[in-house]
Amino acid sequence: MKASLTVLGSGTSMGVPTIGCDCAVCHSSDPHDRRTRPSVLVEYSGHIVLIDSTPDFREQAIRERIRKIDAVLYTHTHADHILGIDDLRPLSFRHKPNKLPLYASQEAADFIRNMFRYIFDADYKFGGLPQVELCAINGPLELFGATFEPIPVIHGEAEIYGFRFGSAAYLTDHSDIPEASLAKLQNLDVLFLDALRHKPHPTHSTVANSLQIVERLRPKRAFFTHICHDLPHEATNSSLPANVRLSYDGMKLEFEI
Numbered sequence: 001m002k003a004s005l006t007v008l009g010s011g012t013s014m015g016v017p018t019i020g021c022d023c024a025v026c027h028s029s030d031p032h033d034r035r036t037r038p039s040v041l042v043e044y045s046g047h048i049v050l051i052d053s054t055p056d057f058r059e060q061a062i063r064e065r066i067r068k069i070d071a072v073l074y075t076h077t078h079a080d081h082i083l084g085i086d087d088l089r090p091l092s093f094r095h096k097p098n099k100l101p102l103y104a105s106q107e108a109a110d111f112i113r114n115m116f117r118y119i120f121d122a123d124y125k126f127g128g129l130p131q132v133e134l135c136a137i138n139g140p141l142e143l144f145g146a147t148f149e150p151i152p153v154i155h156g157e158a159e160i161y162g163f164r165f166g167s168a169a170y171l172t173d174h175s176d177i178p179e180a181s182l183a184k185l186q187n188l189d190v191l192f193l194d195a196l197r198h199k200p201h202p203t204h205s206t207v208a209n210s211l212q213i214v215e216r217l218r219p220k221r222a223f224f225t226h227i228c229h230d231l232p233h234e235a236t237n238s239s240l241p242a243n244v245r246l247s248y249d250g251m252k253l254e255f256e257i
């Protein structure tokens with residue numbers, strides 16, 4: 001079945017421009033150099049699945065005119081991936097009397113429940129809370145006729161999730177990918193990978209490292225995300241192979257799910 005993917009945000013945890021930074025990319029006039037925090041939207045058969053809800057979710061949702069969301073998947077619980085939960089409110093209200101499901105690993109679900117106690121604490125007396133419920137991911141997830149398979153990746157010292165859905169996969173934060181996970185990323189049309197910058201980082205992939213992953217997995221198209229202000233969009237793209245591009249906020253593509 002046909003699906004579309006929209007890049008809501010392509011930036012690293014601090015976003016680009018970065019607060020207080022005077023570098024050339026942070027002052028660039030190229031709109032592709034403006035990167036909100038990392039998240040994508042997947043649409044198929046009239047359903048919309050969000051991957052991560054960032055601190056920029058409100059701005060992203062208004063920009064892309066998002067009218068509804070049917071489910072949210074979480075890769076992990078770092079602030080740049082979960083802090084938009086409260087801004088799910090207006091979209092969650094459409095689900096009444098049911099709740100908008102938030103899918104995460106058991107560990108991540110426990111963390112979110114604790115961090116956002118005011119949402120999940122049944123004793124809270126005041127209104128206006130996001131109407132959401134946490135659901136633990138135990139293996140491949142069937143959502144509205146498509147399968148979202150969690151792909152374990154190493155992010156510094158933590159094991160977190162990327163997701164494969166049909167002919168596409170989205171891996172947003174990784175410093176290493178285990179062999180068993182690489183085996184689940186064969187025959188892809190679209191592969192998103194973390195490419196923070198050129199300089200090595202303890203919890204993120206670099207451009208050179210992610211190019212090696214592309215060489216190994218040979219997807220038809222690869223897109224880099226979680227990009228910091230070290231990488232100017234046009235100059236970096238012109239240095240990449242033809243089937244590899246930096247993603248950018250608002251980028252849309254089609255694939256089979």
Ligand SMILES: [Zn+2]
Pocket residue numbers: 012013038078080081173226
């Ligand atoms: Zn991140």
Ligand SMILES: [Zn+2]
Pocket residue numbers: 017018021022023024025026229
């Ligand atoms: Zn900068």
Ligand SMILES: [Zn+2]
Pocket residue numbers: 076078155173
């Ligand atoms: Zn992270």
